[in-house]
Amino acid sequence: MIMLHSTNLNAPQVDFKEAILTGQAPDRGLYMLNEIPRLDDAEMFSFSDLELTQIAYKVLSRIIGDLIPKEQLESIINSALNFEIPIHYVSNHDYMMYIDQGPTCSFKDVGARMLARLMEYFLEVENKNVIIITATSGDTGGAVAQAFYEMNRIQVVVLYPKNEVSNLQRKQMTTLGKNVTAIGINGKFDDCQKFAKNAFADKDLDLNLTSANSINFGRLLPQTLYYFLAYSRVAEDLGEKVIFSVPSGNFGNLLGGLIAFRMGLPVKKFIAAVNENDEFPRYVNSGTYQKVEPSKNCLSSAMNVGHPSNLARLIEMYGGQIDEIGIVHKDPDLEKIRDDIYTISITDELTKQTIKGFYESYSKIIEPHGAVGWAGLQAYRTDTPKDKNVKSISIETADPAKFPEAIVSLINITPKLPQCLEIINQKEEFPNPVEINTYEDFKKYLQSNY
Numbered sequence: 001m002i003m004l005h006s007t008n009l010n011a012p013q014v015d016f017k018e019a020i021l022t023g024q025a026p027d028r029g030l031y032m033l034n035e036i037p038r039l040d041d042a043e044m045f046s047f048s049d050l051e052l053t054q055i056a057y058k059v060l061s062r063i064i065g066d067l068i069p070k071e072q073l074e075s076i077i078n079s080a081l082n083f084e085i086p087i088h089y090v091s092n093h094d095y096m097m098y099i100d101q102g103p104t105c106s107f108k109d110v111g112a113r114m115l116a117r118l119m120e121y122f123l124e125v126e127n128k129n130v131i132i133i134t135a136t137s138g139d140t141g142g143a144v145a146q147a148f149y150e151m152n153r154i155q156v157v158v159l160y161p162k163n164e165v166s167n168l169q170r171k172q173m174t175t176l177g178k179n180v181t182a183i184g185i186n187g188k189f190d191d192c193q194k195f196a197k198n199a200f201a202d203k204d205l206d207l208n209l210t211s212a213n214s215i216n217f218g219r220l221l222p223q224t225l226y227y228f229l230a231y232s233r234v235a236e237d238l239g240e241k242v243i244f245s246v247p248s249g250n251f252g253n254l255l256g257g258l259i260a261f262r263m264g265l266p267v268k269k270f271i272a273a274v275n276e277n278d279e280f281p282r283y284v285n286s287g288t289y290q291k292v293e294p295s296k297n298c299l300s301s302a303m304n305v306g307h308p309s310n311l312a313r314l315i316e317m318y319g320g321q322i323d324e325i326g327i328v329h330k331d332p333d334l335e336k337i338r339d340d341i342y343t344i345s346i347t348d349e350l351t352k353q354t355i356k357g358f359y360e361s362y363s364k365i366i367e368p369h370g371a372v373g374w375a376g377l378q379a380y381r382t383d384t385p386k387d388k389n390v391k392s393i394s395i396e397t398a399d400p401a402k403f404p405e406a407i408v409s410l411i412n413i414t415p416k417l418p419q420c421l422e423i424i425n426q427k428e429e430f431p432n433p434v435e436i437n438t439y440e441d442f443k444k445y446l447q448s449n450y
């Protein structure tokens with residue numbers, strides 16, 4: 001059985017079950033695998049004959065081992081990954097992978113839906129119940145709420161800033177009911193996050209609280225799967241290498257790719273494309289890490305991250321160590337990082353031009369996050385003519401209908417609401433359950449309702 005350790009190296013090692021149920025390690029580090037198993041080229045190449053769910057079983061069972069029996073793991077996978085991840089040819093050697101067809105039309109559905117089911121399974125084994133508290137600026141809350149809806153043994157409380165989320169974002173959280181309670185607080189996202197953190201640390205609360213944000217290894221691991229899928233769909237020769245372009249914020253998506261790479265996936269280069277929050281490209285180029293504080297508000301709002309939490313895992317993979325507040329304790333092999341990862345910051349201006357240009361060239365609408373990835377790929381193509389015949393896969397991480405204002409202003413077309421959002425849009429909302437202004441209000445609410 002593969003064990004996991006904390007990236008801060010100051011907490012006991014745990015198995016996969018413990019890592020899922022605790023989320024963050026007690027020393028505030030992130031859990032990471034002690035060793036990464038390898039698949040061989042022939043096996044990965046043969047994935048071209050398999051469905052996503054079959055690939056998922058082959059990959060995940062290598063890591064989860066016999067902690068979950070085959071039949072149960074298959075059923076978790078089949079119920080979590082019940083939507084398509086299409087990979088479309090765009091032009092030359094470039095492909096686009098659309099991870100936008102889950103229930104909230106965001107790539108976060110992959111990790112959140114797998115985590116929910118893994119957590120439910122392990123809670124059943126342990127005969128325990130938990131309450132998940134999630135603070136959201138809009139998108140994560142919806143993905144988590146939808147993913148954990150109707151899970152046994154799990155209650156969900158989502159805190160969102162009442163006046164700062166879009167109608168659709170709010171409805172993804174407030175139309176569910178049952179085990180999901182969404183609370184619009186009178187404050188900002190930072191207040192939501194503060195209330196959640198206070199609750200986790202509050203010794204008066206005798207509740208089994210946990211978190212479902214992207215630091216949980218159970219959300220990260222499933223994000224390896226679509227890299228194997230995409231590779232198997234575009235590679236034509238055994239061992240052929242490909243390029244992945246990944247629009248990045250907290251770097252969970254990229255880490256999925258890097259773990260797949262360590263498992264042996266033949267990758268020529270990862271492109272880590274960020275918006276104007278450019279701490280990672282600056283670090284890779286200069287060797288000096290400095291967060292962007294406060295983070296900048298860019299069009300690709302889900303990537304407005306000034307200090308990506310998954311850097312702790314990335315830097316460890318390259319022999320270094322960085323803690324949760326952004327202090328580098330040991331330098332990683334930056335040369336090796338540059339070999340594997342091309343990283344670039346894309347301005348909002350270029351993001352907009354890219355959405356326009358993509359539509360003009362290919363008559364297809366992409367949204368701001370996917371556009372950052374596509375723009376990153378174009379920069380790489382220009383910089384690296386020697387790789388011009390290497391195939392690439394860019395990732396579109398959300399459906400354009402989630403960003404109607406931006407799209408209309410650029411190409412004057414209102415993106416069509418996909419079915420997943422249409423259903424949510426028509427549902428009745430539950431009223432806000434309580435007025436919350438301060439942490440004390442939230443604490444009282446938790447004490448009297450759970």
Ligand SMILES: *Cc1c(COP(=O)(O)O)cnc(C)c1O
Pocket residue numbers: 106107108139214247248249250251252253254302303369397398
């Ligand atoms: C969260 C998110 C991202 C960024 O992914 P990370 O794993 O945080 O790097 C990109 N696009 C969309 C639409 C997202 O919701």
